[in-house]
Amino acid sequence: MYVIVSPRLGTPGDKFQPVEGTNIDALLSAGFISTDKPKKSSKVKAEPVEE
Amino acid sequence: MATSVYLSNPSVTINSVDLSDQCTAATITYNVEALENTAFGSTARTYTAGLANNSITVTLYQSYAATETEASIYSLVGTTTTLVLQPASGAVSATNPSYTLTGAYLESHTPINASLGELSTIDLTFTGGTLAKATS
Numbered sequence: 001m002y003v004i005v006s007p008r009l010g011t012p013g014d015k016f017q018p019v020e021g022t023n024i025d026a027l028l029s030a031g032f033i034s035t036d037k038p039k040k041s042s043k044v045k046a047e048p049v050e051e
Numbered sequence: 052m053a054t055s056v057y058l059s060n061p062s063v064t065i066n067s068v069d070l071s072d073q074c075t076a077a078t079i080t081y082n083v084e085a086l087e088n089t090a091f092g093s094t095a096r097t098y099t100a101g102l103a104n105n106s107i108t109v110t111l112y113q114s115y116a117a118t119e120t121e122a123s124i125y126s127l128v129g130t131t132t133t134l135v136l137q138p139a140s141g142a143v144s145a146t147n148p149s150y151t152l153t154g155a156y157l158e159s160h161t162p163i164n165a166s167l168g169e170l171s172t173i174d175l176t177f178t179g180g181t182l183a184k185a186t187s
Contacts, residue, residue: 006118008068021133021153026126
């Protein structure tokens with residue numbers, strides 16, 4: 001699982017899906033992508049309703 | 052009516068990195084080697100298809116900033132990668148085909164190629180690999 005870091009590859013934070021033949025090592029070493037987990041959506045839990 | 056092509060906004064992606072805004076020239080050479088099969092009795096030379104020997108050359112402005120030209124290219128020397136070129140950015144179509152060269156080898160790179168008073172550029176040649184054209 002790779003995550004986009006540089007906007008030159010797409011939206012930062014999105015999962016990177018390489019096309020066939022992509023040199024992953026080069027992208028990792030130059031910081032274009034990372035092996036971090038993708039960002040979770042920014043859902044905010046609703047506050048519990050007090051009765 | 053005749054049409055002509057004026058490329059002002061092509062798309063150039065090298066190893067999945069969009070370097071269109073650093074690119075000033077790009078050439079795809081789609082080549083299938085000719086093997087001569089002329090024989091006695093022939094009145095003219097004839098040929099048959101050999102191996103494909105494709106290449107892409109690009110000219111890029113050099114930049115040493117993070118995730119720019121130098122960072123994109125330096126690690127590719129001596130390896131194979133994939134390049135995708137389109138006449139114009141936007142959706143792939145019959146009038147805006149996409150050309151993908153998979154398994155192209157980068158033999159050399161000039162990290163410093165500068166002259167006084169001029170913007171530094173680099174010329175790269177990716178050779179070999181399989182070329183595919185997509186129209187959708």
